[in-house]
Amino acid sequence: MLHTVSGFDRIGEENAFAVLARANRLAAEGRDVINLGIGQPDFPTPPHIVEAAVKALRDGHHGYTPATGIPELREAIANDITLRAGLAADPGYVLVVPGGKVTMYMAITMFGEPGVEILYPDPGFPIYRSMIEFTGATPVPIPIREENGFAFSPDDVEALMTERTRLVIVNSPANPTGGVTPPQDVRRLAAILAARPDVAVMSDEIYGRMTYDDLPHVSLASFPELRDQLVLLDGFSKTYAMTGWRLGWSLWPASLMDKARKLAVNAWSCVNAPAQFAGIAALTGPQDAVGEMVAAFDDRRRAVVDALNGLPGVTCATPRGAFYAFPNITGTGWKAKALADALLQDRAVALIGGPDFGILGEGYVRVSYAARKDRILEAIDRMRGFLGERAAA
Secondary structure, rough: OOOOOHHHHHOOOHHHHHHHHHHHHHHHOOOOEEEOOOOOOOOOOOOOHHHHHHHHHHHHOOOOOOOOOOOOHHHHHHHHHHHHHOOOHHHHHHEEEEEEEEEEEEEHHHOOOOEEEEEEEEHHHHHHOOOOOHHHHEEEEEOHHHHHHHOHHHHHHHHHOOOOOOHHHHOOOOOOOOOOOOHHHHHHHHHHOOOOOOEEEEOOOOOOOOOOOOOOOOOOOOOHHHHOOEEEEEEOOOOOOOHHHHOEEEEOHHHHHHHHHHHHHHHHOOOOOHHHHHHHHHHOOHHEEEEEEHHHHHHHHHHHHHHHHOOOEEEEEEOOOEEEEEEEEEHHHOOOOHHHHHHHHHHHOOOOHHHOOHHHHHHHHHHHOOOOOOHHEEEEEHHHHHHHHOOOO
C-alpha cells in the first residue's frame, strides 16, 4: 500500500465539476439537462482573439517562452492594470499563469503552514479552503452575509486578524454570491490591511469587469500602501469567454516575484505560446464583445432575480457583480445540497448547493446565469414545478 504525505488527505475539490460530470451523464442518457451549475460564459471567444492564436501557430511560435510570460503580454497586462486601477503597474512583477487557480495555489502554499492562520471568504470559492487545509494552516472564515449585500465587512476582517494571521484572501465581485464590496468598504479594508504589513493579501478579481447598476469595482491594486503585500489574481477566462484556454495572470510584490518565478519554473515551465498571443489580442484589441457579454449578463440577472423571487419559499437578493445569483431557499424546508441533488435527478436542472462554498452556505444554492436566458427561465419553471409537488426530504 502506498502512503502519500498527510496533506493530500486534506485536499478538497470544486463540486461544480462533479455536478457537471453528473449532468453530462444524464445528458448522455437522453435527458434534457439545463446546467446552471458551472461558471462558464456561453459566448464564444471573440474571433480576433482566436485568430491571434492561429496566426501565432502559423508564424512558428511553437517553443518555450520565458517562465514569467512573453514580454509583450506582460506589458499589455501591466497596462491593463494601470488603466483599471489608476496606479502604475510594473510588467516586471507580472506573472502569466495557466489559469486563475494557479495564483491561489501559489499564494496559499507560499504562506500556509501549520501554526499560521489564513482568512478567506465564506461562502467563497471552495479552492481557497481546500488549499489552506492542504498546507496545514488554520482556515479562518470571513462571514459573507446576505444582510450585508454579500459584501466584505472590514469590521469582520479586522476582528478576525491575529498575530498568527499570515494571509487574507479577498474576492470582489464574488463567487458564489455575486456580491460586490462598495468603494467605501474597500478603502477601509485597504487601510486595515496596510496597518498589518506582516500580512499578505491575495485579491481575487477575476470578475472585475463584471459589475452592474453603475457600481464600480475598486481594485486593491489601486492602493499604493498595499503594493508590498498584494498578490493580485486576474485572468482571461470570464472577461473574454476563454475558460478552456487556461490563461491567467497575477501581479506580485517585488519581494515575492522571484519566488513566484521559481515556482513557475518548477511547476509548468511556461504557459503555451499561442494562448499568450491570444491574450495580447484580448487586451489590446477591440473590447466591444466584453461590453456586449456583460450587458447580456445584466439582462439575464434581472430576469433571474425576478423569477427566483417568484418561487415558493425562495428569496433572492440582487447580485451586483459576476454572473451568479445566490438565492435563499430556507423557506422551502429543503437542505441546500439535498435540493440541488433532487433537482438534478428529478428535473434535470443542475445547481450547486451552498455548503459546497463553505460552512455558511447552508440555506442557499448557486445559480449561474451564464447560460442562455430562455434556458435559465425554463430551469426556474422546472424548479417551480418541483417545489409545488415535492415536500422537503
